[in-house]
Amino acid sequence: MVNQQAALDSLFHALADPTRRAVVSRLLKGAAPVKQLSEPFEMGLPAFLKHLSVLEVSGLIRTEKRGRVRTCRVDAERLAAAEGWLSQQRALWQGRTDRLADFVESQTHPEKTE
Amino acid sequence: MVNQQAALDSLFHALADPTRRAVVSRLLKGAAPVKQLSEPFEMGLPAFLKHLSVLEVSGLIRTEKRGRVRTCRVDAERLAAAEGWLSQQRALWQGRTDRLADFVESQTHPEKTE
DNA sequence: TCTATAGTTCGCCATATGGTGAACCAACAA
DNA sequence: TTGTTGGTTCACCATATGGCGAACTATAGA
Numbered sequence: 001m002v003n004q005q006a007a008l009d010s011l012f013h014a015l016a017d018p019t020r021r022a023v024v025s026r027l028l029k030g031a032a033p034v035k036q037l038s039e040p041f042e043m044g045l046p047a048f049l050k051h052l053s054v055l056e057v058s059g060l061i062r063t064e065k066r067g068r069v070r071t072c073r074v075d076a077e078r079l080a081a082a083e084g085w086l087s088q089q090r091a092l093w094q095g096r097t098d099r100l101a102d103f104v105e106s107q108t109h110p111e112k113t114e
Numbered sequence: 115m116v117n118q119q120a121a122l123d124s125l126f127h128a129l130a131d132p133t134r135r136a137v138v139s140r141l142l143k144g145a146a147p148v149k150q151l152s153e154p155f156e157m158g159l160p161a162f163l164k165h166l167s168v169l170e171v172s173g174l175i176r177t178e179k180r181g182r183v184r185t186c187r188v189d190a191e192r193l194a195a196a197e198g199w200l201s202q203q204r205a206l207w208q209g210r211t212d213r214l215a216d217f218v219e220s221q222t223h224p225e226k227t228e
Numbered sequence: 229t230c231t232a233t234a235g236t237t238c239g240c241c242a243t244a245t246g247g248t249g250a251a252c253c254a255a256c257a258a
Numbered sequence: 259t260t261g262t263t264g265g266t267t268c269a270c271c272a273t274a275t276g277g278c279g280a281a282c283t284a285t286a287g288a
Contacts, residue, residue, distance in 0.1 A: 087197060093188070183264065
């Protein structure tokens, strides 16, 4: 499933920006139109629309136009997808039976825990 | 805490690349030197080192040089930090008392669930 | 109908990203 | 000491990203 990878790419990329994370946070509290969403931010509408576009392509939000206002809402399942990858990785880490070997390794090559 | 934001930026950005996610996955199974880590990938060493650098700056991995080999290991706490933000957001979503309003909203503006 | 509002599109720009090849340094190993 | 190996650095390139202002479209309201 190479496509899975691309989905994770755009998911994490979408989240790698404070503006976009703020939008997601805001939308988790309820749907909102573009103008209202953009108000807290300094940038112009065109720049903001690009952020929305990134979010939409990633699947994190869905939008729908009624009349002249476009309403945005979050797709919580996509958030769960990102979380899923992470918890899966953590499970990998926590479930390891040979973490002892890793510990030994870290003693063999002592690092400064600064 | 603006710094928190920057940390999340670089964390998610680090994860937004299949090569880097693969490296993290691999390192979760145990520490490894640069050369060995780079073998599964097509790109040259310089490009691969840039990826490692991104991972290190984000704090997802730490590296240490002994003799002429640099050993890399993962910092699972950083993974947890990313997961933390996501689960925090999900909690926001799940804990909402007014999700009904959101539902009503979605009925008022019916979207095509394509 | 006229006007203000919500979005959209376009061309432009600076910087960041992800890759290359070539030259280079430092440690083992023979 | 002389290779060879593991990393590193450098200059360079193409493309992506994130921002801008200006011009445009389309709907809502007076």
